[in-house]
Amino acid sequence: MYNAHRGMVPAPNSRLNELLDQVRQEFDSQQNRTGEYESNMAQQVSEMELVRQKVYNLEQNQIAIKQRYEEDIARLRHELEARGGPPSHVSISGLPPHPGLSQPQPPAIGHGPSNLFGGIMANPPGQGAPGLVPPTQDQQQQQVPPPHQMGASQGLQQGTFGGYPPNHGMNGGYNPQPPQTTASPGPGKGRVNRGPPGPTTPHQAPSSSYPDARPSPQLGRPASPMPLHQGHQIINNLADLELESLRPEQKREGSDWFAIFNPRIPRVLDVDLKHTLNHDSVVCCVRFSHDGRYVATGCNRSAQIFDVANGQQVTKLQDESVDKDGDLYIRSVCFSPDGKYLATGAEDKQIRVWDIASRTIRNTFSGHEQDIYSLDFARDGRSIASGSGDRTVRLWDIETGREVLNLSIEDGVTTVAISPGGEYVAAGSLDKSVRVWETRNGNLIDRLDGPEGHKDSVYSVAFAPSGRSLVSGSLDKTIKMWELVDARLGPGPVPRERMGSKCVKTFEGHKDFVLSVALTPDGRWVLSGSKDRGVQFWDPRSGDTQLMLQGHKNSVISVAPSPQGELFATGSGDKAARIWRYGPWQ
Numbered sequence: 002m003y004n005a006h007r008g009m010v011p012a013p014n015s016r017l018n019e020l021l022d023q024v025r026q027e028f029d030s031q032q033n034r035t036g037e038y039e040s041n042m043a044q045q046v047s048e049m050e051l052v053r054q055k056v057y058n059l060e061q062n063q064i065a066i067k068q069r070y071e072e073d074i075a076r077l078r079h080e081l082e083a084r085g086g087p088p089s090h091v092s093i094s095g096l097p098p099h100p101g102l103s104q105p106q107p108p109a110i111g112h113g114p115s116n117l118f119g120g121i122m123a124n125p126p127g128q129g130a131p132g133l134v135p136p137t138q139d140q141q142q143q144q145v146p147p148p149h150q151m152g153a154s155q156g157l158q159q160g161t162f163g164g165y166p167p168n169h170g171m172n173g174g175y176n177p178q179p180p181q182t183t184a185s186p187g188p189g190k191g192r193v194n195r196g197p198p199g200p201t202t203p204h205q206a207p208s209s210s211y212p213d214a215r216p217s218p219q220l221g222r223p224a225s226p227m228p229l230h231q232g233h234q235i236i237n238n239l240a241d242l243e244l245e246s247l248r249p250e251q252k253r254e255g256s257d258w259f260a261i262f263n264p265r266i267p268r269v270l271d272v273d274l275k276h277t278l279n280h281d282s283v284v285c286c287v288r289f290s291h292d293g294r295y296v297a298t299g300c301n302r303s304a305q306i307f308d309v310a311n312g313q314q315v316t317k318l319q320d321e322s323v324d325k326d327g328d329l330y331i332r333s334v335c336f337s338p339d340g341k342y343l344a345t346g347a348e349d350k351q352i353r354v355w356d357i358a359s360r361t362i363r364n365t366f367s368g369h370e371q372d373i374y375s376l377d378f379a380r381d382g383r384s385i386a387s388g389s390g391d392r393t394v395r396l397w398d399i400e401t402g403r404e405v406l407n408l409s410i411e412d413g414v415t416t417v418a419i420s421p422g423g424e425y426v427a428a429g430s431l432d433k434s435v436r437v438w439e440t441r442n443g444n445l446i447d448r449l450d451g452p453e454g455h456k457d458s459v460y461s462v463a464f465a466p467s468g469r470s471l472v473s474g475s476l477d478k479t480i481k482m483w484e485l486v487d488a489r490l491g492p493g494p495v496p497r498e499r500m501g502s503k504c505v506k507t508f509e510g511h512k513d514f515v516l517s518v519a520l521t522p523d524g525r526w527v528l529s530g531s532k533d534r535g536v537q538f539w540d541p542r543s544g545d546t547q548l549m550l551q552g553h554k555n556s557v558i559s560v561a562p563s564p565q566g567e568l569f570a571t572g573s574g575d576k577a578a579r580i581w582r583y584g585p586w587q
Contacts, residue, residue: 293565299331429459530557
């Protein structure tokens with residue numbers, strides 16, 4: 002019985018084996034699931050990485066597209082303003098730009114929406130093309146603060162020289178200024194239906210002028226850490242140098258002006274202020290008589306003549322017959338070689354030749370269809386060249402009172418100059434070109450542009466005393482010297498492929514638009530005035546700038562050397578003209 006009972010008990014390991022098999026099967030099942038999960042997770046991570054990469058690529062593309070869009074908008078806005086569109090008051094984000102510190106408004110060039118010059122002086126640096134046009138009377142009243150606010154509003158304007166804030170570097174020489182309208186009514190009803198105008202007349206700054214000879218505000222010192230000795234291109238940017246770091250022989254300071262002499266080259270010039278000639282409006286132009294005894298200025302409604310020796314006004318020439326409504330800026334003045342007459346060009350499309358002694362108008366030349374921006378007397382005293390926004394250069398005969406030449410181009414004429422010998426007339430234009438014609442028959446003998454030419458509108462041209470070269474100043478911030486080659490083979494214009502004049506020197510160093518250029522009577526120096534408020538003297542042989550002069554509180558619109566040497570004059574949007582001495586440094 003015992004053995005039979007023992008035989009009914011199961012083997013001791015069978016149950017354990019069953020449980021282990023179940024655990025093993027469950028483990029294998031979970032392991033398979035884990036593998037599937039890991040595989041799914043890896044696949045999802047890979048997909049997320051692809052999505053992340055696509056999002057990154059899209060973001061980069063969007064950034065690149067936005068950058069191109071902003072560049073296109075800025076370019077189109079510039080082109081629109083250059084072709085007469087309104088200045089841009091709103092940034093791409095839709096918010097108005099930061100106005101910056103309060104300053105006197107610089108002059109603008111042009112006349113509202115129809116203006117090709119778009120408000121050069123009214124826009125912040127580098128925005129839009131120039132325009133030298135005064136605002137309307139209503140606009141001036143709106144810009145000038147009420148009497149009880151004048152002190153506060155002018156505190157920033159007069160607290161430092163030229164609008165430089167305290168402890169602010171000179172980089173650029175000025176602060177951004179808010180855009181403004183550039184409409185100008187002119188002398189009444191004759192200013193409707195304007196075609197494409199040319200460069201301009203500055204409008205008045207809302208700040209008060211300096212009517213007496215008291216010292217102007219003290220200089221704001223540049224604080225830029227630019228080292229002195231760098232490459233050729235950098236050292237011409239004298240506005241980037243720190244005034245306090247210069248040695249005494251590398252600078253000169255007056256009560257409201259200073260000059261920096263290029264520390265990279267030997268100093269050979271000295272400069273000093275002789276007279277300040279205060280005006281009631283923007284000074285658009287300055288010009289010496291041929292004997293150097295007088296300087297003429299053009300401003301709102303009048304031309305004024307000053308004695309160079311004592312700085313006193315000799316006479317004021319104003320046409321009382323014109324409509325008294327609105328502004329009428331005299332944009333160009335020019336003495337006859339004998340000093341008896343003064344020619345004036347204005348925004349009413351008229352050229353007036355004044356008999357200075359009797360203060361009467363000898364000739365009135367009519368024919369231009371837009372504002373007159375530039376005049377030049379021939380050395381023989383018989384003819385006058387004029388340039389206008391109507392895209393023409395014209396020559397007028399003083400004796401007969403007739404137009405003798407009419408030269409048309411594709412865009413507004415901003416500046417004209419007759420060669421010393423009288424055989425050529427040169428003109429700068431909004432189309433970035435300088436053209437040279439024969440005065441006796443109007444044949445075009447050269448066009449100075451192309452790859453080595455200016456990249457923006459040309460605002461000033463001047464022949465060298467030899468007549469074999471000329472200089473041009475442009476909104477591209479450069480001055481160029483051109484060597485003229487007469488490629489005529491016979492009568493008639495020179496074919497374009499034979500035109501051989503070339504750019505022999507490019508002067509770079511101004512921080513903003515170059516508005517006026519000239520050469521000293523000995524041809525030793527090129528002078529330039531700029532929207533950066535500076536005047537520079539350049540060596541035409543080396544391309545180096547000898548000095549940079551800061552003596553105005555607004556754009557330097559006009560520079561003119563005395564034909565007798567030793568003096569030069571400047572006209573500015575700060576309502577002042579100044580006469581300066583220059584000469585060898587002892």
